[in-house]
Amino acid sequence: xxxxxxxxxxxxxxxxxxxxxxxxxxxxxxxxxxxxxxxxxxxxxxxxxxxxxxxxxxxxxxxxxxxxxxxxxxxxxxxxxxxxxxxxxxxxxxxxxxxxxxxxxxxxxxxxxxxxxxxxxxxxxxxxxxxxxxxxxxxxxxxxxxxxxxxxxxxxxxxxxxxxxxxxxxxxxxxxxxxxxxxxxxxxxxxxxxxxxxxxxxxxxxxxxxxxxxxxxxxxxxxxxxxxxxxxxxxxxxxxxxxxxxxxxxxxxxxxxxxxxxxxxxxxxxxxxxxxxxxxxxxxxxxxxxxxxxxxxxxxxxxxxxxxxxxxxxxxxxxxxxxxxxxxxxxxxxxxxxxxxxxxxxxxxxxxxxxxxxxxxxxxxxxxxxxxxxxxxxxxxxxxxxxxxxxxxxxxxxxxxxxxxxxxxxxxxx
Ligand code: ZN
Ligand code: ZN
Numbered sequence: 207x208x209x210x211x212x213x214x215x216x217x218x219x220x221x222x223x224x225x226x227x228x229x230x231x232x233x234x235x236x237x238x239x240x241x242x243x244x245x246x247x248x249x250x251x252x253x254x255x256x257x258x259x260x261x262x263x264x265x266x267x268x269x270x271x272x273x274x275x276x277x278x279x280x281x282x283x284x285x286x287x288x289x290x291x292x293x294x295x296x297x298x299x300x301x302x303x304x305x306x307x308x309x310x311x312x313x314x315x316x317x318x319x320x321x322x323x324x325x326x327x328x329x330x331x332x333x334x335x336x337x338x339x340x341x342x343x344x345x346x347x348x349x350x351x352x353x354x355x356x357x358x359x360x361x362x363x364x365x366x367x368x369x370x371x372x373x374x375x376x377x378x379x380x381x382x383x384x385x386x387x388x389x390x391x392x393x394x395x396x397x398x399x400x401x402x403x404x405x406x407x408x409x410x411x412x413x414x415x416x417x418x419x420x421x422x423x424x425x426x427x428x429x430x431x432x433x434x435x436x437x438x439x440x441x442x443x444x445x446x447x448x449x450x451x452x453x454x455x456x457x458x459x460x461x462x463x464x465x466x467x468x469x470x471x472x473x474x475x476x477x478x479x480x481x482x483x484x485x486x487x488x489x490x491x492x493x494x495x496x497x498x499x500x501x502x503x504x505x506x507x508x509x510x511x512x513x514x515x516x517x518x519x520x521x522x523x524x525x526x527x528x529x530x531x532x533x534x535x536x537x538x539x540x541x542x543x544x545x546x547x548x549x550x551x552x553x554x555x556x557x558x559x560x561x562x563x564x565x566x567x568x569x570x571x572x573x574x575x576x577x578x579x580x581x582x583x584x585x586x587x588x589x590x591x592x593x594x595x596x597x598x599x600x601x602x603x604x605x606x607x608x609x610x611x612x613x614x615x616x617x618x619x620x
Pocket of ligand 1: 219220265266267514554555
């Protein structure tokens with residue numbers, strides 16, 4: 207056996223798509239000019255994978271758990287704990303965590319009516335808005351709140367006897383009243399009671415907040431309530447570093463996936479603010495950070511968010527454009543990879559522009575590095591990948607395949 211080699215899992219978030227009429231029936235990836243990706247496809251082994259299982263619409267969280275080798279059906283306990291970890295919060299086993307939206311409500315006939323579920327996609331002032339919640343305790347339960355990107359925040363509840371079976375405080379549509387959280391078991395009821403107090407209190411604390419006075423004056427909707435959803439109990443997870451006896455780092459733009467990476471035992475590499483998870487992110491800085499991480503760690507997971515953003519926007523031209531820019535920016539990274547490294551180039555799920563959300567479509571991948579069985583595929587795309595030598599896999603299969611190629615797999619049997 208050779209000495210164990212390095213592994214890079216390079217993820218273009220929301221990469222895969224469906225044929226788009228305005229692109230002449232090609233997908234954005236097929237339509238994009240991507241010489242770097244095409245070279246890797248030509249030098250590698252290609253295939254398609256279903257992030258969870260065929261037809262299952264994966265979230266970024268469940269797909270990343272699978273790509274790191276975990277069974278999401280065993281370990282996934284709702285987005286809340288992962289979101290909270292991603293923004294750097296301390297989450298402990300037994301805590302119940304939520305994602306929250308800053309939203310806008312109006313009082314009408316004694317009811318709070320949600321008029322904007324994302325408070326005008328507020329981008330500034332959310333750190334000030336969470337400050338009045340410092341040290342909050344409700345019914346003997348400690349409440350920790352932290353802002354995330356844009357209109358998002360995370361809430362962690364710590365106390366005895368809490369349950370996570372609590373419905374989302376989300377009207378799903380604007381023009382409806384703020385719903386009440388409810389739970390079935392006593393533990394869930396206890397959590398629901400705290401959540402309902404928290405929601406009402408958030409309106410009291412936020413409605414007259416200076417940040418919101420300023421927003422009203424400039425004609426923007428106030429971020430005057432917090433709506434918690436995605437309740438989850440923090441799970442115990444064996445770290446990849448122990449499971450596979452390696453060092454691991456993550457270069458990740460957005461909080462949710464940072465949280466997953468940290469939960470799975472990867473060191474999260476700090477990134478400059480210009481690496482912001484948007485379409486205008488600093489791709490050069492992202493690639494440099496990835497190259498530095500590859501030099502330092504045995505296993506690196508990199509996730510660049512732009513393609514998912516364009517997919518959610520339903521903007522085919524923007525998706526083509528961001529893929530072309532990622533391809534160009536990645537050339538130096540991929541040209542400079544250390545000898546013997548194994549690379550997986552892939553998405554985490556499909557975010558088709560026609561769907562504007564994640565779909566259950568299969569995702570193309572390239573396995574590149576020594577020992578890969580090079581096939582006849584010469585371009586990176588959904589349909590070329592379908593003709594590749596690696597066939598069709600599930601997300602959870604990819605890490606074992608990489609560990610095997612990298613000489614890191616344990617023998618099963620004598
Ligand atoms: Zn994703
Ligand atoms: Zn997405």
